[in-house]
Amino acid sequence: MSHPLQVGITGGIGAGKSLVCHIFRCLGTPVYDADSRAKNLMTTDEILVGQIKKEFGAPAYLPDGSLDRTYLSSVFAHRARLETLNSLVHPRVAEDYKGWLATHRHEKYVLREAALFYEIGISRSVDKMIVVSAPEDIRIKRVIARDAHRTEEDIQAIMKNQLPEEEKAKRADFIIYNDDQHMIIPQVLQLHTGFISRGPSFKETQVS
Numbered sequence: 001m002s003h004p005l006q007v008g009i010t011g012g013i014g015a016g017k018s019l020v021c022h023i024f025r026c027l028g029t030p031v032y033d034a035d036s037r038a039k040n041l042m043t044t045d046e047i048l049v050g051q052i053k054k055e056f057g058a059p060a061y062l063p064d065g066s067l068d069r070t071y072l073s074s075v076f077a078h079r080a081r082l083e084t085l086n087s088l089v090h091p092r093v094a095e096d097y098k099g100w101l102a103t104h105r106h107e108k109y110v111l112r113e114a115a116l117f118y119e120i121g122i123s124r125s126v127d128k129m130i131v132v133s134a135p136e137d138i139r140i141k142r143v144i145a146r147d148a149h150r151t152e153e154d155i156q157a158i159m160k161n162q163l164p165e166e167e168k169a170k171r172a173d174f175i176i177y178n179d180d181q182h183m184i185i186p187q188v189l190q191l192h193t194g195f196i197s198r199g200p201s202f203k204e205t206q207v208s
Contacts, residue, residue: 003101003105004101004104004105004106004107004108004109004110005108005109005110005127005128005195005198006101006109006110006112006125006126006127006128007109007110007111007112007126007127007128007129007130007195008111008112008113008114008117008122008123008125008126008128008129008130009021009111009112009113009114009117009129009130009131009132010113010114010115010116010117010118010129010130010131010132010168011115011131011132011133011134011168011178012115012134012139012159012162012163012165012168013115013139013143013155013158013159013162014134014138014139014140014141014142014143014146014155015132015133015134015139015165015178016132016134016142016178016184017113017115017132018113019178019184020130020132020176020178020184020188021033021111021113023184023185023188024111024188024192027188027189027192029107029109029110029111029192030104030107030110030111031110031111031112031113032097032100032101032110032111032112032113033113034093034097034112034113034114034115035113035114035115037093037096037097038089038090038092038093039067041089041092041093041096042067042089043061043065043066043067045092045096047092048088048089048092049061051088052085052088055084055085055088056071056072056075056085059071060072072085079161082161086116086120090120090122094122094125097112108195108196108198109195109196109198111130112125112126115162116162117129118163118167118168118171119161119162119163123171128173128174128195129171129172129173129174130172130173130174130175130176130191131168131169131171131172131174131175131176132175132176132178133165133168133169133175133176133177133178133179134177134178134179134180135165135179136159136165138179138180139155139159140152140155140156143155174191176188176191
C-alpha cells in the first residue's frame with residue numbers, strides 16, 4: 001500500500017510555524033495540527049477525559065463539558081504536572097493521527113505540526129523534520145502583539161519548557177527562517193517541490 005512522506009514541522013512559540021503551515025495548506029498539502037487536535041480530544045475522547053479527571057480531578061472540566069482552562073493553567077507552571085498531562089494526551093493524539101494519516105495515504109506528502117515534537121520524543125515517527133526559526137527577541141514581540149493577555153515573563157516561562165532554538169536547528173533536516181530577513185514563500189516552495197518530487201537531488205539541508 002502506498003503511503004505519503006511524513007514531514008514533521010515545529011518551532012518555538014512565536015517562530016511562525018502556523019504561518020508556514022498556512023502556506024503549505026494553500027499549496028494543497030494536508031496538515032495535521034497536533035496542538036489543535038489535542039485540545040479537541042481533551043473534551044471529546046472519552047478515554048482521555050476519564051484519564052484527566054482521574055489525575056487532575058473533576059474540576060478540570062466545567063459543567064458544560066469544556067475544559068476549565070483557569071483551573072488547568074496551574075499545571076503549566078509545574079514541569080512534573082505538565083509532563084503528566086502530556087503523558088496522557090500525546091498517546092491519544094498519536095492514535096488520532098494514525099486515523100488521519102490513513103485517510104491521506106495517497107498523498108505525496110503530509111505535514112504533522114506540533115509545538116513539542118522533540119520534547120515529547122515523536123520526531124522519530126516522521127521521515128523528515130522542518131524547524132521554523134526566529135530570534136528570541138522577535139518571537140517575544142510577535143507573541144505580545146498576538147496575545148494581549150501574555151506578558152514577557154509568561155512567554156519566557158513557556159520558552160523554558162521548550163527545547164532551545166539552537167538545539168532544534170541541530171536536529172532539523174530543514175530550517176525555514178522567519179526572522180524578517182528571509183522571504184518565507186520561496187523557502188516553502190523549495191521544500192514543497194522537493195517533497196513532491198522526492199528526487200535524488202533533494203537532500204537534508206537548510207533551505208536557502
